[in-house]
Amino acid sequence: xxxxxxxxxxxxxxxxxxxxxxxxxxxxxxxxxxxxxxxxxxxxxxxxxxxxxxxxxxxxxxxxxxxxxxxxxxxxxxxxxxxxxxxxxxxxxxxxxxxxxxxxxxxxxxxxxxxxxxxxxxxxxxxxxxxxxxxxxxxxxxxxxxxxxxxxxxxxxxxxxxxxxxxxxxxxxxxxxxxxxxxxxxxxxxxxxxxxxxxxxxxxxxxxxxxxxx
Numbered sequence: 001x002x003x004x005x006x007x008x009x010x011x012x013x014x015x016x017x018x019x020x021x022x023x024x025x026x027x028x029x030x031x032x033x034x035x036x037x038x039x040x041x042x043x044x045x046x047x048x049x050x051x052x053x054x055x056x057x058x059x060x061x062x063x064x065x066x067x068x069x070x071x072x073x074x075x076x077x078x079x080x081x082x083x084x085x086x087x088x089x090x091x092x093x094x095x096x097x098x099x100x101x102x103x104x105x106x107x108x109x110x111x112x113x114x115x116x117x118x119x120x121x122x123x124x125x126x127x128x129x130x131x132x133x134x135x136x137x138x139x140x141x142x143x144x145x146x147x148x149x150x151x152x153x154x155x156x157x158x159x160x161x162x163x164x165x166x167x168x169x170x171x172x173x174x175x176x177x178x179x180x181x182x183x184x185x186x187x188x189x190x191x192x193x194x195x196x197x198x199x200x201x202x203x204x205x206x207x208x209x210x211x212x213x214x
Contacts, residue, residue, distance in 0.1 A: 045073035052077035057128035064133035068096035086116040132163035167206030
């Protein structure tokens, strides 16, 4: 089977097909790259946004706010939706709130400054989408499984379970790091769960996309 290698030139071509980012997203991208803050890129943002829009989702859950970049993409894809997102870093949480406000989404985005795992255990709500942006941060496979189970508990039928960094730069094939083992373990959990239909899309560092069967 012939495949196309995503060279810098091909990536530039793909990016050229995206609509221009508005001033808020463009500024956040520049700040994140300058300060080495990990965020998704515009291509992945557009992809996640399209999935949320197709699903008709209104209640979005995000694990890992950073400074609000992915949250803006997700929230803008909902018609009258809300976003609940977890961030442990106080400075980043403050910046995220400011960015949501500047994007006109301040009243729709709830930034919770607490650990996502303990926060999920206390959260009494259902969601249409869960986006995990912390796969690289989990300390063990046990924590990875716990997050997966908690997300599934908070998703309704037809809901989307999505995760960034599902390929871990190839470290999932023969993992050499604990993080690689965690991500590979998560991918197996998703693939083997009979409640889900799923695929890993090789955009950027891989996006795991799964839908809870009705």
